[in-house]
Amino acid sequence: MTKKTRYFMGGSAAILVAGLGTGLVAYYGGGFPSLSASRSGPSELSYVPADSAVVAFANVREVMDSQLRQRLKIALPDENGQKEFQEQTGIDIERDIDYVVAAMTTPGADGYREPNGLVVARGRFNTTQLESLVREHGGVVEEYKGKRLVKATDIDGHHSVDMTESGDVTRKAHTIILAFLEPGLVAIGSEQAIKSSIDAQLTAHSITSNNDMMELIADIDAGNNAWAVGRFDVLTQNAHLPSEIASKLPAIKTFSAMTHIDGGINGTLRAETRDDQSAENLRQVFQGLMALGRMQNDPKATALLNSLQLSGSGHTVKLSFSVPSELLDMIPIKKGGEGHLHELPRELHDLRAPEAPKPPTPPVPPTPDR
Amino acid sequence: MERPIPKAPGFFASALRVFDFSVGEMLWSRRTIFMALVVGAPVVISVVMRLLDALGAPIFRVNGMTMAGPAIFGLMIWVFFLRFTVPVLGVFYGTSLIADEVEDKTITYLFTRPIPKGSVLVGKYLAYLACTFFVVLPSVVIVYLCIVPLRGSLGGSFLDLLKDLAMLTVGLAAYGAVFAFIGARFKRPLLIGLFFIFGWEPTALAFPGYLKNFTVAYYVQAMVPHAMPNDSVMSLIQGIFRETPSLGQSLISLAVILGLFLWAAAVSVERKEYILEQ
Numbered sequence: 001m002t003k004k005t006r007y008f009m010g011g012s013a014a015i016l017v018a019g020l021g022t023g024l025v026a027y028y029g030g031g032f033p034s035l036s037a038s039r040s041g042p043s044e045l046s047y048v049p050a051d052s053a054v055v056a057f058a059n060v061r062e063v064m065d066s067q068l069r070q071r072l073k074i075a076l077p078d079e080n081g082q083k084e085f086q087e088q089t090g091i092d093i094e095r096d097i098d099y100v101v102a103a104m105t106t107p108g109a110d111g112y113r114e115p116n117g118l119v120v121a122r123g124r125f126n127t128t129q130l131e132s133l134v135r136e137h138g139g140v141v142e143e144y145k146g147k148r149l150v151k152a153t154d155i156d157g158h159h160s161v162d163m164t165e166s167g168d169v170t171r172k173a174h175t176i177i178l179a180f181l182e183p184g185l186v187a188i189g190s191e192q193a194i195k196s197s198i199d200a201q202l203t204a205h206s207i208t209s210n211n212d213m214m215e216l217i218a219d220i221d222a223g224n225n226a227w228a229v230g231r232f233d234v235l236t237q238n239a240h241l242p243s244e245i246a247s248k249l250p251a252i253k254t255f256s257a258m259t260h261i262d263g264g265i266n267g268t269l270r271a272e273t274r275d276d277q278s279a280e281n282l283r284q285v286f287q288g289l290m291a292l293g294r295m296q297n298d299p300k301a302t303a304l305l306n307s308l309q310l311s312g313s314g315h316t317v318k319l320s321f322s323v324p325s326e327l328l329d330m331i332p333i334k335k336g337g338e339g340h341l342h343e344l345p346r347e348l349h350d351l352r353a354p355e356a357p358k359p360p361t362p363p364v365p366p367t368p369d370r
Numbered sequence: 371m372e373r374p375i376p377k378a379p380g381f382f383a384s385a386l387r388v389f390d391f392s393v394g395e396m397l398w399s400r401r402t403i404f405m406a407l408v409v410g411a412p413v414v415i416s417v418v419m420r421l422l423d424a425l426g427a428p429i430f431r432v433n434g435m436t437m438a439g440p441a442i443f444g445l446m447i448w449v450f451f452l453r454f455t456v457p458v459l460g461v462f463y464g465t466s467l468i469a470d471e472v473e474d475k476t477i478t479y480l481f482t483r484p485i486p487k488g489s490v491l492v493g494k495y496l497a498y499l500a501c502t503f504f505v506v507l508p509s510v511v512i513v514y515l516c517i518v519p520l521r522g523s524l525g526g527s528f529l530d531l532l533k534d535l536a537m538l539t540v541g542l543a544a545y546g547a548v549f550a551f552i553g554a555r556f557k558r559p560l561l562i563g564l565f566f567i568f569g570w571e572p573t574a575l576a577f578p579g580y581l582k583n584f585t586v587a588y589y590v591q592a593m594v595p596h597a598m599p600n601d602s603v604m605s606l607i608q609g610i611f612r613e614t615p616s617l618g619q620s621l622i623s624l625a626v627i628l629g630l631f632l633w634a635a636a637v638s639v640e641r642k643e644y645i646l647e648q
Contacts (some may be wrong), residue, residue: 005394012504020532046523095532176444211440273577 028203039216043207044101044120047181048207051197052103052118054230055207055217060097060123062225067263088133090126097123103207104230105193116193122185130186134178150178151191152206212254222260224267227258232271251278253315265323273315282317286310381492383593384485388493389500396494396501401462405502408458409509412450416516423520439520440527444595446513447534451506452594456541457571457587459502461563464549467494469559472644481644488636493536495632502542533595540624541590547628548586551635554642586627589620 041057048055063069086092101120131141131150139152153175177194179187181201187194200206207213216229232252251274259267273279293305304323312318379387396402419442468491471477473631480490511531518527545567552566553559574581575588582588616625 002394005397008397009500009504012508015508016511019508019515022515023524023528023531026523027528028525051525093556203525205526206523208523211522214522215441365619 017338041214041220042099042101042122044122045208045217046110046206047120047187047197047201048101048103048118049105049193049200050205050207050210050237052105052207052210052213053234054102054104054228055213056102056228057099057227058102059099060093060121061099063261064094066225066261068261068265090129091123096125097121099123103193105196115204116190116196118187118189118193118197120181120185120187120197124184125186127180127186130178139178144179144195145198145202149194152176152178180359183327216256217271220256220267224258224260226261227256229256232336252282263324265321267321269319269321270312271317273317276314279312279315279317283310283312285318286319379483381486381489384483384489385493385566387485387498388480388490389496392497393500396463396497401466404462405459408455408559409505409544412446412455413509413512413516416446416513420516420520439518439522440530441522442520443514443517443522443527444530446517447510448594448636451510451534451538452541452587452591455506455536456590457545457567460542460545460549461496461503461560461567464495464546464554465559466496466503466564467491467550468554468639468644476485477644480613487640491554491636491639492548492632495546495635498546498550499543502546503539506542510538525615530595531597533593537590537593540593540621541586542592544586544624544627547631547635551631551638554635554638583623589615589623592620593617 033070065331082093087106093096095268099122102120103120105116105118134150134152135141139150142149173189177187177189177191177195179198181187181198187197207217213229213231219229220229232255252271253274254272256270257267259265271279271282273282287310290305290308290310293301296302307322307324309320311320312316384460468477471490472482481487514527514531515524518524518531548566549559549563552562571585571587573587575591
């Protein structure tokens, strides 16, 4: 074998080893975010387990900063819940949360596991305050694969038994976990959901490796500040619906919903059915409902229905809607308000602070008499 | 004093000696240009796709849907490597193992050596495996590194990559053995080989029944971890009548094909008298 041949084979082997090594490290180490720069969705999707049936995203910051929210805030000024939440947790929803990713995992093959909810939030959090809050409510701190978990159950030792006519029954504890995944990244969910989430990130078996779901996520148009995608068939299978109802449900395989909230609300609902016939049936159902709505002769309903647009071909059914700010003006103000939303400022630049009272004019010095 | 005649090397030692000088000869032959083009095309395409995606071109949108990197990688494995590169390299290299020596009239020098004739073919077959593995497999790895991270994860598709590499290795070995036999046994082996991969195999796979059992593609395609693309009428028909043997059945069948055809090729070389055209 000549030296040239040896060099060639050595070079080829080096490429092969480097590629396999990279893949292996990615497989065990949770992927390479820098190499996956152009992938769809936020990077926090790496914490969503691969078998999740529904994945949702909301850009909380954008929604909070939207004109619609500003107008609603003026219309509904007394938001005590938000204040209480801030006092308890130190989190100002308006400013401290950037975005959240939520997911619902599917039950296990054993059929006993309940669907688990998971919320991953990116923002600025006072971890000490959050941890002490959970501790105050009987929470315990533990570690799982290097991540700090604060665990709380909904029942304590004194109330762990239900008294029934047939005798005492031990109540099943539901554990909620707050996990500090990274600086500025927390997750809330059931114990199983949180542990699956950490495992998914560590083993790179997250939703990013689920090509079906990633295709749905990739199809979300840029600029939407809230969206959700999911497998409808999995949801209905796990809902344990009576067969009479289950058979009546439309044969939808996957769904996606996306919306952009600013002055108004624009959005699209898209469903992928099992076959063309099911899609056609679904389109007809929507058309029937829209026709029924128009028969009401209600100007608000008509305006809303006029913003709906039904389209799609083949397996796809698409319903687009656009609720302009003018339509939202028709919503009456319920609390402490007089009149309608349209009496409120429409654009951000209209939201001017009330003019400050003019300072008192200094007394004019008396002019000496000549 | 008479020098003792050294003992002739055994079959495998002879095969390894033939492999040693054949691998360089095969790698730096004119066929390598063809192999570089065949294997380089997917690499260039994947690099261009990656660049276009970085520039924001909507190249991954098909029928209004955006394809993820792993799906594109699967498509490239099917279209470029499985349906084209593996059988074509098998034909061009496999059929030339003995035919080239006959054509160059150098087979006499090999056959006058005190080694079994069959070991010449086996040694050249090993050289073919080395050449193709060291060219095809790195190409697959580069495509994987370029394409999969686009809306996908390297870690998530790593097991698929391993399966792809194993499947391509087995495919190259099986096709090589079949075409080594055709090259050793028949005249105009290239024509027969091209008819086999572009005529017989697609036709047999498109019809229901047992005919597909007499192809290599049937067993190799059963091991692909990606969905078969319906990119032509033929593949659509193949998809309709597609039957997938189990992994074990595929591996056993391919091992039988490899062993049987390599043995038959070696026996052909041992028994056949090659007449060199003057």
